[in-house]
Amino acid sequence: MKHITRKKIAFLIADIVAFIVLVALDQFTKVLAVEKLKDKASFPLIRNVLELQYLENKGAAFGMLQNQKAFFILIAILIMVIIVYVLALVPEDKKYNALHVLLVMVGSGACGNMIDRFRTNYVVDFIYFKLINFPIFNVADIYVTVSTFLLLILFLFYYKENDFAFLSFKQQKKFREFK
Template sequence: MNYFIIIALLVAIDQVFKYLVESYLKPIGTFPIIKDVFHLTYGQNTGAAFSILQGKQAFLITVTSIVTIALIVYLIKNYKTQNYLLLISLTLVISGALGNLIDRVRLNYVVDFLDFTLINYPIFNTADIFVVSGTTLLAYFMLLASPNNSQKEG
């Protein structure tokens, strides 16, 4: 399986959604999918998760670039011998990081649009879903996965 094709596909999906949000949601602000539960709400985030490090774009771009390059190098060097769960988790994290990095470089902010109004949760985007999912899988791999059950056949 070529993980770089998956990365390209996930980044493209993220960028298409964000383009549609910029084009169609930005002018109206919010659109309830399920009123008072889940809305599509346009947001610009100049920080990281939960809007920490607001306005620190140069720092966020630098750190994201370094971490993403390191993960890509690791993926290239280890894609034949490593665990599928590890490779999928890295693929998801890289995809999400690249999706948000493209926004930061291109727009100087990250486009957010998924809004769970029922629980007053911060607005987020598809790239965030990829990063959180990948990080969760990575944590599972590191803490709980049995190396004997999840090794790739070689």
């Protein structure tokens, strides 16, 4: 088995701390939304552009797949397992720092919404971009959307195919045979 360095442990601890902070921030905003917005009129932040509006979403993005709690929890767990696997294998190179941050953001968003589904059978959404009538969303959704978009940009324009050789089962097998 490959030796785990102090630097690798420090990266993983930073990932865990960031994950906890991001999930806590998401959950805190949802608690505030329940306390301040539930059963109340929407609260405009920028008139006719952005407002806070309480919604209990039992589906996925845009309200799709209503009442599929078990499916969503399973998907969130699968996403988090894959993220932990990738983070454990990522080389200790500076070029992967952004990958660490973005994967932690995706995992935090998935976990934040999974916590809601597990506890209440729905996700608390409360941010409404009224200007374009965008579906109501939450902080966890922002984590997932922004980080997925940035990951796509990194995969298309920054990382090269061989930058992910560390994920190849063939590569790991060759590494074990070499030792």
